[in-house]
Amino acid sequence: MSSPDFLAAQFEEHRPHLKAVAYRMLGSLAEADDATQETWLRLTRSESRQIDNLGGWLTTVVGRVCLDMLRARKRRGEDSLEARLPDPVISRADEADGPEQQALLADSVGLALLVVLESLTPAERLAFVLHDLFGLPFEQIAPIVDRTPATAKKLASRARQRVRGATPPPDPDPADQRRVVDAFLAAARGGDFDTLLSLLDPDVVLRADGGVLTGGMQVVRGATAVGGQAATFQRMATAATTHPALVNGLAGLVNTIDGEPISVMSFTVVDGRIAAIDILADAERLAQLDLASAED
Template sequence: MDEHDFLASRFEEHRTHLRAVAYRMLGSLTEADDAVQESWLRLVRSEADDIDNLGGWLTTVVGRVCLDMLRSRRLRREDPLEARLPDPVVSQEDATDPEAQALIADSVGLALLVVLESLNPAERLAFVLHDMFGMPFDEIAPIVERTPAAARKLASRARRQVQGAAPTPDPDPATQRRVVDAFLSAARGGDFEALLSILDPDIVLRADSGTLLGGGMRILRGADAVAGQLATFHRMATTATTRPVLINGAAGLVNTIDGDLISIMSFTITGEKIAAIDILSDPGRLPQLDRTGPESR
């Protein structure tokens, strides 16, 4: 094995961890892969023999790359209508996918990623690296060009915004699936009262149809407003083929028509009620996320 192959082998040992870091930072699977690839390119251009802790070095590099990408993203998305849902991680309920599990470990649900989108880039980096991956503040500080004390304040400020903003999901998968099945039954039957009975009073529905069709992000708050979408839910449930899946480790649904993926629905179940529904129907993004084919069953 030559030096390049040996370095590539060592890098591959850290790839899954790096992708998990980048996914939490960026909320985009494609951008996460780009950040990981950039870390590899920087490693190749570095004096690798002088790196004592390769995992720590790569995590720092990925953190810097993601920070730059977040800042660039903010400059591009000056219009608030360009807000979008993070990429969901879709997996089959009876499948074991170690990489998918690593991406969503520690209950990184879609609702939490939505909250992380509200943080500024430095806050997000400090929170993700410290609270989710245990990196000490003296290692985070150089990445955000602050002192360790200032980095600690960034993470603390982010933590206050995150706590309570993202509902904590019920941990029991069977409970989650039972509530989602009840939602689907109410939708198919057009039963308003049954639907209303399983919605948390403060439910938030986020529907991202993308910009290709002039849609964008739509947000509804409150059980009455969400139950008022019963006709839309009924149309989906009766015209599409609906399959149960896991979305970021939680009970969800994928909806297809003639084999084509038309939407991904993520549910956050709290206290046996639906506290959040996130629907991605952006035709520009769905093909990249399609895990509904035979190879993923």
């Protein structure tokens, strides 16, 4: 095998991990692909024979690329993911296919967490993602953000406090999550408001993103207010065909009408109640997702 082919083969072994890092940093599957490709280009322009730890080098580079992309996004004044839901990662409810899919779904980094990460500064987000989610030491993170290791540690600590306060950990058993979602779906179909309300955490958050034509992401907070959307849930549950799916590793639904996707729903179940419902109903973005495996 020639040297370029050997380098390409080595990079491909790391690609799932690099895309997982980029996805958590950027919340966009397309941008994660762009960041991973840019990392490959930088590798081809480097003195690769002098790299002792290729995995560490690549993770550092993709971190720098993502940091630059986040800063550029803010300079351009683009809408953040606080104004739209991040791209969901969809798989069948009973499996996660392939190493890239498994890497993206690892640790159940749900849509709710990605929304919170978007509220952090780029440096805070990088420090938290690389240290807390991927275990990189602060000595390796510090030069990426042009800080000392002690300052990088403080960045991650601030981010951690905000994340923990906003996103309680979901129930770990997928079967328990699915039972709650199935009960929610049955209550919605039957118009059973009392049962539906009993399944909601008092502080439940509903985020619904219908795209720019609907004004972007709408947020509803509290069980009473979310329960007040019962008529909408009932219309969805009765008009659409619902397909159980994993959405970012959590129990979710892909809803279709005549085979065309109309929404993807993710449920964060905490202590047997639904603490968050995230709904992507933007037809343009749904068309870009690979939903075939979830609908089998």
